[in-house]
Amino acid sequence: MIEFKHVSKSYGDAEAVIDFSLTLPTHKITVLMGLSGSGKTTLIRMVNKMVEPSEGAVFIDSNDIAALEPVKLRRSIGYVMQExxxxxxxxxxxxxxxxxxxxxxxxxxxxxxxxxxxxxxxxxxxxxxxxxxxxxxxxxxxxxxxxxxxxxxNILLMDEPFGAVDPIVREELQDELIRIQLSLGLTIMFITHDRHEALKLADQLVVLSDNGKIEQAGTPLEIKSSPKNDFVKKLLGV
Structure with missing residues (x-):
């Protein structure tokens, strides 16, 4: 289980994430969906300590990763990027x-x-x-x-991994990921700005606006059937 507890991140005067808290359940795919500037990449890189929070803490299985050696931690976590x-x-x-x-x-x-x-x-x-x-x-x-x-x-981080391939191949890769996750029981944190991908992959879907603000979190069915506000409706095309 991955837990973000009141994490914030600033780069100089620029605030990337403000007071973000979330629990990612074990053996599930949690998808963070949002536009540019929503802090998605900053958040995913906090899990393997490529980014250190300015405030708050990140926990893996109740262990504060601030106490863990970064290289050793990264060698225990899978990481897939678009490049x-x-x-x-x-x-x-x-x-x-x-x-x-x-x-x-x-x-x-x-x-x-x-x-x-x-x-x-x-x-x-x-x-x-x-x-x-x-x-x-x-x-x-x-x-x-x-x-x-x-x-x-046990944990796989995926930051827009399928964004550079054509739609048909993208769907094939999504299907493969679902099959692999079910086969290996991984805990996956997946970032995308594509609503179709988010709805297809997520066990838990988290819709973000600026600075990591959670507009709504739940299953894709819950969010699609009862979007919380106009921002969520527009982002999901409801």
Whole structure:
């Protein structure tokens, strides 16, 4: 379980997040949906300490992460971004295996786990020795997900991961993510500005306005059937 307790973040005079509190249930997908300036990326990066809150605290399983060593914490949490960031001079398999080894797995274990994760996300063995530039955008994103899963995380952070691929591939990736989450029981924090993606993926949907203000939180059905205000109606196209 991930808990934000009254967190705020300022960058100089600019306030990105103001007094944000939220609990993300274990083994569920929580989607944060909002426009630019709603603090989504700042919030997700607080979970792996890429961003430190100016005020408040973030807890994982009731442990204040302020006391945890950042690198060790990051190696226990999967992280997928829109910019996949694969090493261009390494094969697909090597990209995954290196991360698995860094997380502490032995070479044989890392190799097996890397192949298993690539197969899990739908990358056939014939692609394992190819380089990232030889893959489509959708395939690269699948490899990015496999890399995040190779460290065997309980938590997966996903910041607009499917935003750069075409609509058909995007739907396929969404379906894969739902299947993977059900298979592995992950706790996923997912950021998007796309209402269709948010409604499809979320177990818990959180609609944000400026500075991380929660306009409404609940299941997609609850929010879609009873939007709290005009902002929520407009954002969800109700």
């Amino acid at each position: 996949v960031g694969l090493l261009p001079h390494k094969s697909v398999l090597e990209n995954i295996r290196l991360i698995a080894e860094i997380s502490g797995q032995t070479k044989p274990e890392a190799l097996k786990n890397s192949k298993d994760m690539l197969n899990l996300v739908g990358i056939d063995e014939e692609f394992h020795e190819r380089f990232p530039a030889q893959l489509s955008g959708g395939q690269q994103q699948r490899v990015g997900v496999a890399r995040a899963l190779a460290i065997k995380p």
